[in-house]
Amino acid sequence: MTNAEHVRNWLGEEIPTRPEMALCRCGESALKPLCDGACARVGFTDEKDPKRVADRRDTYDGEQLTVLDNRGICQHSGFCSDRLATVFHTEGTFVTPSGGRMDEIIRAVRDCPSGALSYAIDGVEARKQVDWDGTREPSIEISKDGPYRITGSIPLTDESGSAVPRASGSSLEHYALCRCGHSQNKPFCSGMHWYVEFRDPLPDPDREPTLFEWCGGLPALTRMTRLFYEKHVPADPLLAPLFANMAPDHPQRVARWLGEVFGGPKLYSENYGGYQRMISQHLGKALSEEQRARWVQLICLSAEEAKLPGDAEFQAAFRSYIEWGSRLALENSQPGAKPPPQMPMPHWWWACDATPGARAPAIGADEAAADETVELPGDEEPIGFEEHIKPLFRERDRKSMKFAFDLWSYDDVSRNAEAIAGRLQDGSMPCDGAWPPERIAAFRRWIESGKPANAAPAPS
Numbered sequence: 001m002t003n004a005e006h007v008r009n010w011l012g013e014e015i016p017t018r019p020e021m022a023l024c025r026c027g028e029s030a031l032k033p034l035c036d037g038a039c040a041r042v043g044f045t046d047e048k049d050p051k052r053v054a055d056r057r058d059t060y061d062g063e064q065l066t067v068l069d070n071r072g073i074c075q076h077s078g079f080c081s082d083r084l085a086t087v088f089h090t091e092g093t094f095v096t097p098s099g100g101r102m103d104e105i106i107r108a109v110r111d112c113p114s115g116a117l118s119y120a121i122d123g124v125e126a127r128k129q130v131d132w133d134g135t136r137e138p139s140i141e142i143s144k145d146g147p148y149r150i151t152g153s154i155p156l157t158d159e160s161g162s163a164v165p166r167a168s169g170s171s172l173e174h175y176a177l178c179r180c181g182h183s184q185n186k187p188f189c190s191g192m193h194w195y196v197e198f199r200d201p202l203p204d205p206d207r208e209p210t211l212f213e214w215c216g217g218l219p220a221l222t223r224m225t226r227l228f229y230e231k232h233v234p235a236d237p238l239l240a241p242l243f244a245n246m247a248p249d250h251p252q253r254v255a256r257w258l259g260e261v262f263g264g265p266k267l268y269s270e271n272y273g274g275y276q277r278m279i280s281q282h283l284g285k286a287l288s289e290e291q292r293a294r295w296v297q298l299i300c301l302s303a304e305e306a307k308l309p310g311d312a313e314f315q316a317a318f319r320s321y322i323e324w325g326s327r328l329a330l331e332n333s334q335p336g337a338k339p340p341p342q343m344p345m346p347h348w349w350w351a352c353d354a355t356p357g358a359r360a361p362a363i364g365a366d367e368a369a370a371d372e373t374v375e376l377p378g379d380e381e382p383i384g385f386e387e388h389i390k391p392l393f394r395e396r397d398r399k400s401m402k403f404a405f406d407l408w409s410y411d412d413v414s415r416n417a418e419a420i421a422g423r424l425q426d427g428s429m430p431c432d433g434a435w436p437p438e439r440i441a442a443f444r445r446w447i448e449s450g451k452p453a454n455a456a457p458a459p460s
Contacts, residue, residue, distance in 0.1 A: 005137050010144035012218025013265050027181035033142045049184035057169040062097025068118040073167045075114040075147055075176040076191030084108045113149045115171030131173035145199050147176040147189035208355055210263030211317055215308050218259050224306035225251040232298040238291050261348050275345050285333040292330045296322055316351040357399040376442045383446050384455030385410045397430045414451045
């Protein structure tokens with residue numbers, strides 16, 4: 001890999017790069033996304049599968065525009081069908097071009113990461129608009145459990161330096177390259193990562209995610225702000241006049257602001273000037289409470305449409321910041337307001353330690369079967385924390401008590417054993433149902449045995 005100014009992960013975070021790097025294509029590297037030579041070990045080849053989807057460009061004429069599509073280079077990202085299901089379909093006819101508004105169709109086409117989609121008006125293909133008219137920097141996004149997404153017109157050449165042949169209608173500005181090693185259309189992605197269940201290394205389950213990570217990072221926030229400023233604001237009589245002269249990159253700026261506030265990279269501070277810059281955007285605007293409330297209503301609607309997480313924990317944190325930030329903006333916009341200078345960037349976290357997994361869900365997988373596999377020692381058998389006590393606490397129990405102590409830590413449970421025993425006895429722990437008497441008795445016997453870390457060996 002050369003010529004890419006930026007390499008980012010699926011959250012939009014920069015990955016350190018060198019002038020030339022070898023990225024994994026076989027899917028077997030232990031150093032993903034970097035190559036570790038596994039391709040030679042597994043016998044990887046970059047031959048195309050003769051049974052791949054045919055290279056054919058289809059034309060769908062609609063009332064407002066014509067949609068052009070080549071299924072042969074689709075990576076099945078769902079950016080079109082998930083976001084505009086009235087136009088793009090997973091079954092039957094792929095495109096019904098009069099099923100949505102013109103601006104929505106154009107947005108979906110431009111967001112297609114594989115370059116399979118394009119559009120034409122009055123018979124003239126809008127290639128420059130589809131390709132973002134040269135406005136995107138050369139970048140590689142390493143998508144989550146999926147392909148490399150290339151933007152910014154990075155040349156694609158083979159080992160001899162010759163341009164790699166492209167399918168009919170392909171974009172030279174953006175395209176997707178296989179990362180799982182199973183594409184039928186190498187080097188391009190054909191969506192096989194879905195079928196082979198390609199997975200990146202899992203993050204540490206004990207690490208608490210930031211709001212930025214949980215919501216999907218910069219791509220998710222940018223999707224939300226674009227829907228807000230491109231779709232909802234222009235149609236709203238209260239907000240449209242406020243943003244009539246906004247800069248073309250305003251949605252991206254707001255997404256970077258939110259990303260930094262929610263624990264992501266400092267892209268707003270480093271590129272636009274931080275909190276002082278944000279305050280300057282509101283001075284003298286004399287915003288009304290009605291405008292503020294409408295802004296909150298529509299940004300939350302945009303978050304829902306952009307498919308940001310809908311769980312109670314994220315929504316509590318997200319909406320609390322939206323309310324807080326919008327009320328500060330309202331105050332700072334009033335005539336004569338003098339916001340304190342040089343204030344630091346705000347940073348938002350989970351509300352009141354309500355983190356993902358800290359709550360026993362009312363709807364979810366039944367863990368009763370897993371609980372039945374826990375074996376308790378007999379009355380005459382030695383008892384130990386690792387063998388008998390730790391397995392009694394499920395992962396959900398551990399997460400729900402992480403704010404106080406770790407139920408999988410011998411030191412923590414030993415130190416708090418009497419308090420834990422009391423809560424087990426009165427049925428207040430775990431929160432989704434009391435333990436049966438035999439488990440409570442085993443925990444009490446462990447305490448009375450001196451709280452051993454491991455069961456003593458049986459006498460010979």
